[in-house]
Amino acid sequence: MELEVRHLRVLCAIADTGSLHRAARELGMAQPSLSTQLRRIENTLGAPLFLRARTGCRPTPLGLAVLSRARPLVAEFAALVTETRAAAARAAGGFQLRLGATASRAIPGWLGRLRGRVPPVEPSLQMSVSANSLLAMVAEGRLDMAFVHEVEGTPLRVPPGLRARVLVEREPQFVTLAADHPAASRRQVRLADLAGERWMVDSTVDGEWDALCRVLRAAGLEAQMLHGDYLTAYSLAATGEVVTVSQPTAHPRPDLAIRPLEGDPIGVRLLLAARTETELDEVYPELEESYWAVAREAPAYLEWLGRAAPSA
Template structure:
């Protein structure tokens, strides 16, 4: 067996997380597969690299020696891949990953004003995007973390919190009886069909918990949120939406009583420098869409948890 970069990356992940289980999750592989890989590496190098204990894994003297050489190699290769991709894109490419957000358009527009040429990779899974940043496939990722369902954030990433808790609202047909209210109780929607996208990390678990806590058990359809928006418009379902979502002639976006469901909005990158380069533009873009959403603007003006953006007049 010859050592490869993936083997060195695996050793660094085990050392950084202190656990085969957490390292396997960070690398996106099964724990038995990582354990087998580690045994083969140790056989190749002639000794144990980690001491396994109930409290986790810690490097042996041989392991520390190997890691002292492996870390710079892994870092250099990551830098090489990043620089090569940037050069191939003319040296201007900023690779952004994001889950859905109305702030995206304004963010990209502002970045272009500063001579940056962003490319955008969308994914419903925040965990996938974070892993892509850690692996050098993306430069930054703007993601949301559903309350009660923590994301698997690689330890190598730097995080900036845009909004500590953004309440999630509900979208319902404009002719729904509850649409006449500024604030909707979950009990008002107990007999409606809900549509939830289960591929969004943590979304279904959180909504199911909120419905259960409210003592209701409505019928639930699974599907993407683009389809959900169309079904709301024709009166077939209600669905969870971001508070920045606009109402349409056929739909109404309303706050849920007690704000039972929230998300944390995060920006992730490998370095603080990368964060500093794009974070201010994201703050401005988010503030812009927050001001344009009447229900959310009213919630903020009445003392909701204000995100770290300029104060609303």
């Protein structure tokens, strides 16, 4: 077996995440396949590169030496791929852009505005619940840029060499509950009003489960936490089965109430990441315009922005 750049990416992902499970998720692989690949790499080099434990993986001295050489090679190859593709697209008279994103209502408008430019940009889109996975793909040259959110209290692992531009420094996360829930009559919902409620959160979204647990503990609440995707969570919230966290730009529905939480205890930072400032300059204005367009369509968020404006 000869080592290739993809094998070096595997080693970097394991070191960065400290876990075979998390590394497999970032790389879009099954964990058994990743474990097999790591064993083959170690057999090729003749010694273990990571110490495995129940708490995760950490590099051996040899692993640290290999990683010190692997990281710049991975970064250089990613830059080569990115620059070559961009040059080829421009030579062909077009501009193709590989975008990654976590969920946001700003994305359709962003794509539409890019396609409407002169000359047009033709974007492709890869969605993921893992912001860290998308950032790793940008660093590796598999994506040109990623629009992601960073949950407060859980910093993202931004790979070396990436440039990030903050769209919103702190976007408050709202609560979504049934339209006939007693707390829905309030302009702001207190966590105490939701005592005894079941919360449904997508635990695969980087940081969200932990953030909500911290906030509920700080409020002295022992809430039942359920895992589920947000489409399911909204459907169950409409019937009163659960309450859930939502972005403030969420589209209003007659069977749901989207309300700020008193004190705004949960927040996220929205940012766009790319390899160069030039790439950010090329698409950031369309993203910013798209985000604030959907913000103006969300009554609860618009009202919240109006209250926050004097102290901003």
